[in-house]
Amino acid sequence: MRRRLLITYLSLTSMLLLGLGVPLAFSLAMNDYHHLANAQVNETGRLATAAARTGDPAADPIWVEQAAAYARGHDAAVLLVDGRGEVVFTTRHGADVDRRAWQRTLRRALDGEVNLPLDYPVNTSAEPLFVAAPVLEHGEAVAAVATVSPTTSLRSQALGQGALLLGVAALGLFATALVAVPLSRWSLRPVRQLHRAVGAIAQGRYGTRAPVDRGPAEVRELAVAVNTMTDRLVAVLEAQRRFVADASHQLRNPLTALRLRIDVLEAEVRDDGSGAVAGVVAEADRLGRILDELLVLARAAEPEHGAVPVEVRSVARARAQAWGAQAAADDIALVVAGEQAVASCQPGVLDQVLDVLLDNALGFSPPGGTVTVHIRADGERIRVSVRDEGPGMSREDMRRSTDRFWRGEQPAGRAGSGLGLAIARALLEGGGGELRLSAAQPHGLVAEVTVPAGMPYVPPRSARAS
Numbered sequence: 001m002r003r004r005l006l007i008t009y010l011s012l013t014s015m016l017l018l019g020l021g022v023p024l025a026f027s028l029a030m031n032d033y034h035h036l037a038n039a040q041v042n043e044t045g046r047l048a049t050a051a052a053r054t055g056d057p058a059a060d061p062i063w064v065e066q067a068a069a070y071a072r073g074h075d076a077a078v079l080l081v082d083g084r085g086e087v088v089f090t091t092r093h094g095a096d097v098d099r100r101a102w103q104r105t106l107r108r109a110l111d112g113e114v115n116l117p118l119d120y121p122v123n124t125s126a127e128p129l130f131v132a133a134p135v136l137e138h139g140e141a142v143a144a145v146a147t148v149s150p151t152t153s154l155r156s157q158a159l160g161q162g163a164l165l166l167g168v169a170a171l172g173l174f175a176t177a178l179v180a181v182p183l184s185r186w187s188l189r190p191v192r193q194l195h196r197a198v199g200a201i202a203q204g205r206y207g208t209r210a211p212v213d214r215g216p217a218e219v220r221e222l223a224v225a226v227n228t229m230t231d232r233l234v235a236v237l238e239a240q241r242r243f244v245a246d247a248s249h250q251l252r253n254p255l256t257a258l259r260l261r262i263d264v265l266e267a268e269v270r271d272d273g274s275g276a277v278a279g280v281v282a283e284a285d286r287l288g289r290i291l292d293e294l295l296v297l298a299r300a301a302e303p304e305h306g307a308v309p310v311e312v313r314s315v316a317r318a319r320a321q322a323w324g325a326q327a328a329a330d331d332i333a334l335v336v337a338g339e340q341a342v343a344s345c346q347p348g349v350l351d352q353v354l355d356v357l358l359d360n361a362l363g364f365s366p367p368g369g370t371v372t373v374h375i376r377a378d379g380e381r382i383r384v385s386v387r388d389e390g391p392g393m394s395r396e397d398m399r400r401s402t403d404r405f406w407r408g409e410q411p412a413g414r415a416g417s418g419l420g421l422a423i424a425r426a427l428l429e430g431g432g433g434e435l436r437l438s439a440a441q442p443h444g445l446v447a448e449v450t451v452p453a454g455m456p457y458v459p460p461r462s463a464r465a466s
Contacts, residue, residue: 002184009180010173017169025165029158033151040131040149043070047078048133048145057135057143058089067091076149081106081132083142095148102130102146109134109144126155190215194223201226204430206234259284307344307431309454312382316373319354323362331367334358338375343382344454345431350384353427353435356420357386357447364390364445377453385448392445398437424449 051057071091080089109132134141197210210223369389
């Protein structure tokens with residue numbers, strides 16, 4: 001935005017300077033040309049008047065000396081032309097009226113007309129200035145005096161004036177840039193404040209509000225609209241969280257009562273109905289897990305709490321030990337590898353995320369397989385990957401895997417709710433983390449968790465002593 005303002009200021013200033021400088025340069029050049037033309041017309045007329053007072057100007061030494069003096073003083077050529085248009089005298093050997101434009105000017109002079117070259121030509125090639133005046137006897141033109149003056153000095157003078165104007169314009173443009181930088185900062189200060197407020201709201205700090213008492217009226221109106229939108233958004237999100245939490249909590253009571261009634265009925269059911277009762281119990285347990293996950297998901301959407309340092313490898317070992325019994329029952333090796341590192345995240349987040357990933361990895365790994373948890377520090381990020389040796393997922397399934405209630409192809413005997421990866425992603429994004437799935441080689445799936453790094457890892461005193 002500031003760059004656009006600077007470009008706008010400088011563009012307008014450049015147009016203004018060009019609009020004033022170019023006409024001024026032409027005006028100065030025209031003025032110099034008219035000054036030279038008027039002076040040459042006067043001198044040519046004076047020589048023509050002096051020639052009319054002599055019978056034969058070419059033979060009059062006084063007139064010849066006047067013509068020679070003018071030619072020396074102005075680096076010009078003076079020509080005397082008779083009534084037939086023939087040059088009978090010249091101060092410069094070889095000078096002649098050989099140009100068509102000069103011949104037209106000379107013909108008008110021989111017809112008794114005075115020539116006033118007031119039109120300014122765009123004389124980039126510095127063409128000489130030709131002026132002719134009639135020599136009159138008894139009111140009739142009997143001859144003509146012509147002068148030819150160079151205009152090289154005019155062109156040099158015009159170029160010098162143009163360079164001077166260009167330098168003044170450059171200084172003006174530089175001064176405009178010096179003034180435009182603080183002016184653009186001052187103009188954009190309310191916009192930057194509004195931008196910072198909107199950025200904080202977008203990051204989940206819903207208590208932030210844009211200042212409504214600074215800047216122009218348009219920015220203040222926009223700030224009021226942003227604050228109103230944020231208030232409504234916070235109200236909607238809060239209502240949604242409360243609904244999910246309340247609904248999940250309230251459903252726990254009837255579900256618990258239903259589970260107790262099923263336990264009572266289970267003892268009264270005969271053997272041929274035990275399969276149906278077992279199915280009802282499984283669905284009730286599944287419903288209970290879904291309610292628990294909905295509560296976790298509702299808490300994950302709340303504004304983030306303060307991050308704390310977490311030693312990642314210790315958390316990974318603890319969660320692997322918690323899932324070790326299930327891994328042993330399924331004949332799956334559960335390995336924790338990698339370096340020790342400290343992450344910065346909310347309390348309990350990494351534990352819940354690893355529970356989700358280990359549950360999925362163990363559920364999809366075949367007997368005899370291996371699930372590996374690997375920790376790696378990568379600059380300002382800590383990466384924790386959970387790799388299994390299951391069938392893996394397609395690209396489309398990976399893209400949809402974190403959608404709520406989406407369930408892909410499940411192995412036999414596994415009943416998921418479709419909320420695990422959605423909960424993991426919500427928990428990580430609340431603290432600046434990220435969850436990414438990729439294919440493992442030759443088969444399987446890699447779920448990689450990225451969280452901000454905390455302080456550098458320092459081994460305990462006992463480890464340093466040993």
